[in-house]
Amino acid sequence: QVQLQESGPGLVKPSETLSLSCTVSGASVSSDRHYWSWIRQPPGKGLEWIADISYTGSTKYNPSLGGRPTISVDTSKNQFSLTLASLTAADTAVYYCARGPRITGTPLDWYFDLWGRGTLVTVSS
Amino acid sequence: EIVLTQSPGVLSLSPGERATLSCRASQSIPISYLAWYQQKPGQAPRLLIYGASSRAAGIPDRFMDGGSGTDFTLTISRLEPEDFAVYYCQQHVGSPRTFGQGTKLEIK
Numbered sequence: 711q712v713q714l715q716e717s718g719p720g721l722v723k724p725s726e727t728l729s730l731s732c733t734v735s736g737a738s739v740s741s742d743r744h745y746w747s748w749i750r751q752p753p754g755k756g757l758e759w760i761a762d763i764s765y766t767g768s769t770k771y772n773p774s775l776g777g778r779p780t781i782s783v784d785t786s787k788n789q790f791s792l793t794l795a796s797l798t799a800a801d802t803a804v805y806y807c808a809r810g811p812r813i814t815g816t817p818l819d820w821y822f823d824l825w826g827r828g829t830l831v832t833v834s835s
Numbered sequence: 836e837i838v839l840t841q842s843p844g845v846l847s848l849s850p851g852e853r854a855t856l857s858c859r860a861s862q863s864i865p866i867s868y869l870a871w872y873q874q875k876p877g878q879a880p881r882l883l884i885y886g887a888s889s890r891a892a893g894i895p896d897r898f899m900d901g902g903s904g905t906d907f908t909l910t911i912s913r914l915e916p917e918d919f920a921v922y923y924c925q926q927h928v929g930s931p932r933t934f935g936q937g938t939k940l941e942i943k
Binding site: 755756757758759770772773774806817818819820821822823824825826827828 | 927
């Protein structure tokens with residue numbers, strides 16, 4: 711059974727950089743059958759896709775975040791990670807890691823078939 | 836960026852009734868590029884439907900999608916107590932992928 715588990719600090723100060731990791735169990739982040747993503751949800755609000763990365767290391771980012779996020783993979787730990795720079799209070803959210811299928815290699819695959827439980831990140835001084 | 840608008844914001848129904856949730860896109864998209872998720876309090880979203888009526892593993896057949904162009908629906912044919920949750924649509928025809936703001940399905 712494949713599981714995703716987020717980890718990271720619960721509280722970060724404004725202007726600092728957030729670092730989150732997602733540990734994958736039951737599957738390999740090196741697999742060509744999936745891609746790996748980060749999505750966030752501010753308290754009481756909707757979902758926002760942040761970024762994803764494929765087994766080739768190819769990345770995609772949401773332009774609304776202005777170049778602040780960076781997604782990467784650590785195959786030795788079977789993890790993928792997100793850094794988000796220049797934090798403000800608007801970045802307070804539950805951050806989810808998620809998996810998507812890689813079947814056609816086209817946007818047909820760009821949905822999320824498995825999610826982690828999420829981790830709450832609060833940006834406050 | 837494609838904007839998805841879900842309605843109603845809150846839908847109050849009783850178990851056994853039929854629920855119809857709407858998702859309207861700011862531009863035409865093929866239904867194959869629309870997915871639906873269910874989220875219960877304190878839990879992560881769960882994939883329900885993707886790729887034009889394909890149900891994710893373990894999703895019962897009372898969940899059905901429909902629509903075309905800019906107007907899409909998620910129909911739950913006969914509500915069970917466990918179906919009361921928030922539902923999101925998501926488009927993936929282009930980047931960035933975007934979600935609707937959600938419809939809360941609550942017990943009447």
